[in-house]
Amino acid sequence: MNFWDKKYQEFREKVRAFAEERVAPLAVEIDEQQRFPIELMKPLADEGYLGMVVSKKYGGSGFETLEYAIAVEEFSRVCGSTGITIAAHNSLGLWPIYAFGTEEQKRKYLPRGCAGELVAFGLTEPGAGSDAGGTKTRAVLEDDTWTLNGSKCWITSASECYAAVVTAKTSDEPGSRGISSFILEKGWDGFTPGKKENKLGLRGSDTAFMHFDDVKVPLENQLGETGGGFKQFMKTLDGGRISIGAMALGLGQGALDCAVKYAVEQEATGLKLSERQGVAFQLADMETELEAARGLIYRAAMMKDEGIPYSANSAHAKLFASEVGTRCAAKAIGILEQAGARVGEYPAERIWRDVKLCEIGEGTSEIQRIVISRNLTKRYLETLNKS
Numbered sequence: 001m002n003f004w005d006k007k008y009q010e011f012r013e014k015v016r017a018f019a020e021e022r023v024a025p026l027a028v029e030i031d032e033q034q035r036f037p038i039e040l041m042k043p044l045a046d047e048g049y050l051g052m053v054v055s056k057k058y059g060g061s062g063f064e065t066l067e068y069a070i071a072v073e074e075f076s077r078v079c080g081s082t083g084i085t086i087a088a089h090n091s092l093g094l095w096p097i098y099a100f101g102t103e104e105q106k107r108k109y110l111p112r113g114c115a116g117e118l119v120a121f122g123l124t125e126p127g128a129g130s131d132a133g134g135t136k137t138r139a140v141l142e143d144d145t146w147t148l149n150g151s152k153c154w155i156t157s158a159s160e161c162y163a164a165v166v167t168a169k170t171s172d173e174p175g176s177r178g179i180s181s182f183i184l185e186k187g188w189d190g191f192t193p194g195k196k197e198n199k200l201g202l203r204g205s206d207t208a209f210m211h212f213d214d215v216k217v218p219l220e221n222q223l224g225e226t227g228g229g230f231k232q233f234m235k236t237l238d239g240g241r242i243s244i245g246a247m248a249l250g251l252g253q254g255a256l257d258c259a260v261k262y263a264v265e266q267e268a269t270g271l272k273l274s275e276r277q278g279v280a281f282q283l284a285d286m287e288t289e290l291e292a293a294r295g296l297i298y299r300a301a302m303m304k305d306e307g308i309p310y311s312a313n314s315a316h317a318k319l320f321a322s323e324v325g326t327r328c329a330a331k332a333i334g335i336l337e338q339a340g341a342r343v344g345e346y347p348a349e350r351i352w353r354d355v356k357l358c359e360i361g362e363g364t365s366e367i368q369r370i371v372i373s374r375n376l377t378k379r380y381l382e383t384l385n386k387s
């Protein structure tokens with residue numbers, strides 16, 4: 001498998017054509033109005049983009065992780081809000097059910113999700129973001145029914161989803177061992193979306209609180225074993241980080257494309273901006289960093305598909321790509337100067353607001369550094385033990 005194979009180039013062209021035609025025309029409007037583009041869900045599902053990580057057996061399109069990363073990259077290149085909606089639904093909503101669900105759960109929830117009804121992922125709580133082990137939401141079991149109480153915040157597609165995978169404390173065991181996960185359906189008594197976030201960027205994506213007020217969850221909706229929720233979510237985030245990296249890469253590429261076009265088209269005192277060495281070198285640095293990020297993301301994607309442990313690699317990809325994306329967007333605004341600072345005129349400013357959030361979601365840059373450094377130490381100690 002080589003990411004420069006014709007197969008992947010053709011796939012990218014197909015996604016790009018769809019993204020340019022259907023998604024790009026909405027990008028400015030949904031950002032300005034903070035409007036979730038519900039009208040895109042069916043067309044996206046019809047093309048298979050809302051079931052990319054699920055096999056055809058359960059209604060998915062069964063793409064490779066590399067194809068999934070390319071798709072998220074291409075959608076984010078024109079619209080970060082659409083990028084995160086696709087990424088969160090596939091990696092965080094569908095994937096845990098696909099990976100850890102029973103046959104009944106997969107048959108019940110995956111086909112609807114792949115057909116365009118969104119599935120959300122509720123881990124973060126006020127006071128339990130990076131420290132997800134500090135979950136306060138509680139689930140108590142009585143006569144084959146769990147009762148959930150608590151709240152989640154910053155949940156992508158919290159208002160628009162038809163189901164959600166959420167974590168709750170099911171015992172007082174210390175740390176992460178007492179956490180389990182559940183599949184909840186919209187419309188169940190006591191399960192309600194809460195206040196919508198007024199976000200810096202990704203404003204066309206739906207981010208809101210989720211509240212659980214004595215929600216009755218049948219035992220058959222417990223996902224995996226009791227106490228296994230934390231491990232599941234860590235694995236889910238390992239995969240999700242590839243898609244957040246791909247989002248940041250697409251956004252950074254969008255910033256570069258915008259800056260190149262501007263620099264070639266604009267003249268100042270007889271020289272095109274692109275002929276000025278100060279600008280040209282910035283463009284060169286942007287492309288170099290984006291290519292490096294692309295390599296890390298595709299490598300992690302290919303490792304996931306090959307069954308090679310990739311936890312540190314997806315953290316490398318997410319950490320590097322999100323910081324590169326932010327640098328590229330800031331450089332693009334600098335190259336565009338006044339035009340770059342005007343809201344809504346060129347995409348650079350929207351990209352800068354969108355890509356900054358890629359440094360936070362699915363683990364901040366600091367958390368990625370923790371994952372990477374722990375992995376490094378573990379590998380070193382394993383080598384010592386072998387020798």
Ligand SMILES: Cc1cc2nc3c(=O)[nH]c(=O)nc-3n(C[C@H](O)[C@H](O)[C@H](O)COP(=O)(O)OP(=O)(O)OC[C@H]3O[C@@H](n4cnc5c(N)ncnc54)[C@H](O)[C@@H]3O)c2cc1C
Nearest residue numbers: 121122123124129130154155156357360361362363364366
């Ligand atoms: C656009 C967007 C979409 C999101 N979607 C979802 C979603 O769908 N589902 C969901 O569950 N969550 C979602 N989140 C929440 C996200 O995962 C959390 O915001 C993130 O994990 C950080 O948590 P926090 O905001 O509580 O920050 P905190 O954990 O409070 O961190 C604050 C600061 O302290 C640093 N820090 C914290 N702990 C450590 C440590 N041990 N060592 C070093 N530094 C540390 C952090 O890096 C950060 O700089 C989303 C967030 C965003 C921005």
